Structures are given as C-alpha cells and as structure tokens.
Amino acid sequence: MLYRVIDAVELPALVSAFMESYEVVAPVKRGGSHVFEVIQSPDDMDLSYATTIASPKKYFLPPVETLMTFDAQDNGVTDYAAEITPRVVFGAHACDINALNRLDLVFRDGRYPDPYYVARRAATLVVGVSCMPADTCFCHLWDGDEARFGYDLFLHAIGDKYLVSIASVEAANILEAACNPRVATDADRIEFRHATRRRQAAFNPDIPDIQDVAMLMDAFHSDPFWEELGGRCLACTACSAVCPTCFCFDIQDALDPDGSTGRRERVWDACTSPQFAEVAGGHNFRADGRGRVRHRMYHKLNGFLANHDRMLCVGCGRCVKACKADINPIRVLEFFEGKGADDAQ
Known part of the structure; x- marks a missing residue:
C-alpha cells in the first residue's frame, strides 16, 4: 500500500x-x-x-433494476x-x-x-x-x-x-x-x-463484545428469546432497507399499458417480509415473526460466515436507529451476554 x-x-x-x-x-x-x-x-x-x-x-445494486424487456405477442426477449x-x-x-x-x-x-x-x-x-x-x-x-x-x-x-x-x-x-x-x-x-x-x-463500552457468536446462534437456536424478539417485529422491512449488506431481491414482470410488452425487474426484498418465504400453494416456511427475525439474524451472524468466512453484519448500527421495535444485533449480543451470566450463577 x-x-x-x-x-x-x-x-x-x-x-x-x-x-x-x-x-x-x-x-x-x-x-x-x-x-x-x-x-x-x-x-x-x-x-x-x-x-x-x-x-x-x-449505486451498485439499485432498489429497482430492469433486467430485460419482452414482447408477449412475438415471444421476443431483449x-x-x-x-x-x-x-x-x-x-x-x-x-x-x-x-x-x-x-x-x-x-x-x-x-x-x-x-x-x-x-x-x-x-x-x-x-x-x-x-x-x-x-x-x-x-x-x-x-x-x-x-x-x-x-x-x-x-x-x-x-x-x-x-x-x-x-x-x-x-x-x-x-x-x-x-x-x-x-x-x-x-x-x-x-x-x-x-x-x-x-x-470512542466505541460504546456498553455494547457486549461476545466471542463465538456463530456457535452461540446454533446453541440457542430454539430459545424462547426468538419468540419474544420476533413477536415485536412489525414486518416493516426498515432494517433491510437501510442495511448495507442485505442483498435479497424479488423478480417481477411489469407490463406496459398495452398489455403486450413489458420488462422484467429485480426489486429489493427482505426476509422479514411476511411473504418472503411463501411458495406456490400458499405454504409459508416462515409464517411468524419468530422465524423471520431468527432467520435474518442467523444469516447475518452464522450462515454467511460459514460460506464466506466473515460476518454479513458490519456493525454500522443503521438498523438500531431504523427499527421502531428495538430489534437489532446488539439485542442478540446482550442476550448472549445474559446467558453467560446465567451460566456463571
């Protein structure tokens, strides 16, 4: 350098x-x-x-992005x-x-x-x-x-x-x-x-410095904590809207007024949205807030790490300010800190 x-x-x-x-x-x-x-x-x-x-x-991954255009009359794609x-x-x-x-x-x-x-x-x-x-x-x-x-x-x-x-x-x-x-x-x-x-x-000393977070996510995967945390979720998706690393998206077809031409678009999506894990036939793999919030935190603090050797969360703190229900990684760290105190007793 x-x-x-x-x-x-x-x-x-x-x-x-x-x-x-x-x-x-x-x-x-x-x-x-x-x-x-x-x-x-x-x-x-x-x-x-x-x-x-x-x-x-x-500026790298726009909220709405056209991937291709199509003509339904001649079945053409551009x-x-x-x-x-x-x-x-x-x-x-x-x-x-x-x-x-x-x-x-x-x-x-x-x-x-x-x-x-x-x-x-x-x-x-x-x-x-x-x-x-x-x-x-x-x-x-x-x-x-x-x-x-x-x-x-x-x-x-x-x-x-x-x-x-x-x-x-x-x-x-x-x-x-x-x-x-x-x-x-x-x-x-x-x-x-x-x-x-x-x-x-200058960093806030009240935020717990917890080691082995990924392992703790596995160890407490079924803890009632997720029921309490997920129960507060408003499914507003503000957390993912401000997150610098969320990259989930949906693919949607938008028809022009004539009904014969249109475009295929990539649109930001969020795993805390109630419809995110819904599939054909109406089944929803994460139908409640508990499952959705736990999944989001698990992907940030465990799943991405397993595939790419680093957390998906970078600790910017934007979700701390954006979430009106006080759901964020800091609360997860505090939960793990409390579990350590319980074990010590």
Missing part, C-alpha cells in the same frame, strides 16, 4: 478533479441526518457525519443494456467499504457473477474517509472498523491533514494532479496512531 499526506484544504480541489470525469456521490446533510447523493459542488459535501441514513449500496455512469463514491466509511466487499463476494466473485453489478462496480471509484463512532456503532467487534481493501483512496484524518492510502493507479493520478501529496513524516505517523487510538476508545 502506498501512503501520502495532503493538507485538508486541498480536499475541495480533489473532489473537483474527480467531478471533471465522474459523477460524484458524497454524504450530504438533509435536516438532522446525512444521505449519499450526487453533488454538484465540493461545498455540497459534508464529511463530518457519524452514519448516513442508508449506505451507498443503491437483454436490457443499462447506461453505466462512471462514478466516484466519495466519503464512505470503513464499514460501508467492508459491506461493499461482502456484496462483491455474492455478485462479483461467486460462481455466477452478476453482469449488472459487476459493470457498476468496475465503473466506480471508492474514496473512503475515517470517522468517529456513534453510540450505535459496533463495527470494531466484527472487523468492520478498518478497510484493508475495496477502495481506491482512503483518507485518514490527522489534524489539519489527511494520511492517504492509495490503492489504484487511476485514483493516484487524479490525486497527484489535483493536490500536493508528499511522503509521510514520523510526526504524521505518530498522529495517525493517536487518531486510531482515539477512535478505538
């Missing part, structure tokens, strides 16, 4: 340089929250955010060629970059790569930025607080400067042209270490 240092005052110039050739998506303040949006000026961007409402996932926009996602936190790396495992690096996702991923540069955790963040528990790959540049704030991790030639050339990058000094490296320690110390 190549490291350079730039002054914080050079940041607008870097963003402007990207905007010459790319559509730039960055965190923008909206009311009391932040969202990722296309910006028209570096002044639109606000990097002083804890967590955005939703992740930049939608592959849909979406226009891929060269884009920069600027200001992503480490948790969102790690979430994108997990989506890569499913849609890019698997046995059957998804051409729509792969095209958007290849056309997008990712510029990460360091952050300080909110009370609901627990990315440090599951190795999501540090992005080791999956980005082109990563900006580590060190006072009035940034220590820049450079991971691609394309981004390095733009950085070189827009800024005055220089080799890090010993003082820069010391300040980076101090900043890292401050971030580590």
Whole structure:
C-alpha cells in the first residue's frame, strides 16, 4: 500500500478533479441526518457525519433494476443494456467499504457473477474517509472498523491533514494532479496512531463484545428469546432497507399499458417480509415473526460466515436507529451476554 499526506484544504480541489470525469456521490446533510447523493459542488459535501441514513449500496445494486424487456405477442426477449455512469463514491466509511466487499463476494466473485453489478462496480471509484463512532456503532467487534481493501483512496484524518492510502493507479493520478501529496513524516505517523487510538476508545463500552457468536446462534437456536424478539417485529422491512449488506431481491414482470410488452425487474426484498418465504400453494416456511427475525439474524451472524468466512453484519448500527421495535444485533449480543451470566450463577 502506498501512503501520502495532503493538507485538508486541498480536499475541495480533489473532489473537483474527480467531478471533471465522474459523477460524484458524497454524504450530504438533509435536516438532522446525512444521505449519499450526487453533488454538484465540493461545498455540497459534508464529511463530518457519524452514519448516513442508508449506505451507498443503491449505486451498485439499485432498489429497482430492469433486467430485460419482452414482447408477449412475438415471444421476443431483449437483454436490457443499462447506461453505466462512471462514478466516484466519495466519503464512505470503513464499514460501508467492508459491506461493499461482502456484496462483491455474492455478485462479483461467486460462481455466477452478476453482469449488472459487476459493470457498476468496475465503473466506480471508492474514496473512503475515517470517522468517529456513534453510540450505535459496533463495527470494531466484527472487523468492520478498518478497510484493508475495496477502495481506491482512503483518507485518514490527522489534524489539519489527511494520511492517504492509495490503492489504484487511476485514483493516484487524479490525486497527484489535483493536490500536493508528499511522503509521510514520523510526526504524521505518530498522529495517525493517536487518531486510531482515539477512535478505538470512542466505541460504546456498553455494547457486549461476545466471542463465538456463530456457535452461540446454533446453541440457542430454539430459545424462547426468538419468540419474544420476533413477536415485536412489525414486518416493516426498515432494517433491510437501510442495511448495507442485505442483498435479497424479488423478480417481477411489469407490463406496459398495452398489455403486450413489458420488462422484467429485480426489486429489493427482505426476509422479514411476511411473504418472503411463501411458495406456490400458499405454504409459508416462515409464517411468524419468530422465524423471520431468527432467520435474518442467523444469516447475518452464522450462515454467511460459514460460506464466506466473515460476518454479513458490519456493525454500522443503521438498523438500531431504523427499527421502531428495538430489534437489532446488539439485542442478540446482550442476550448472549445474559446467558453467560446465567451460566456463571
């Protein structure tokens, strides 16, 4: 990895340089929250955010996406060629970059790569930025607080400067042209270490650090806890809407008004939806909230780990804020902590 240092005052110039050739998506303040949006000026961007409402996932896996068009009269099918926009996602936190790396495992690096996702991923540069955790963040528990790959540049704030991790030639050339990058000094490296320690110390100590979560999910698979947790679920699917790693989708055919032509669409879906596990004939494999909530948590904390050697949850804490019924991985960790206390007694 190549490291350079730039002054914080050079940041607008870097963003402007990207905007010459790319559509730039960055965190923008909206009311009391932040969202990722296309910006028209570096002044639109606000990097002083804890967590955005939703992740930049939608720029790689859109909520609704046309896969093909069809004509029912002549039984013709035409592959849909979406226009891929060269884009920069600027200001992503480490948790969102790690979430994108997990989506890569499913849609890019698997046995059957998804051409729509792969095209958007290849056309997008990712510029990460360091952050300080909110009370609901627990990315440090599951190795999501540090992005080791999956980005082109990563900006580590060190006072009035940034220590820049450079991971691609394309981004390095733009950085070189827009800024005055220089080799890090010993003082820069010391300040980076101090900043890292401050971030580590800022995580909420009340969130339990539980080991062997995947094994505990198996051990307490039938515990009444899931009945209580699932019974609170409103099936609103807000958790999956804001989650940076949820990737379930439905395939729907949408007819045009003439009734003879239409398009096949991929639409975001959620395993907490009551109809998600319903099959032909009306049988529902997860008809109650207990089964749906347990399944979602199991996939996040056990199932994905078994297949890909990492949790599907990156600890961003968005679902903690989004769920009005207080259902989230932190409650699962607290349950496991309580079970340990019970055993100790």
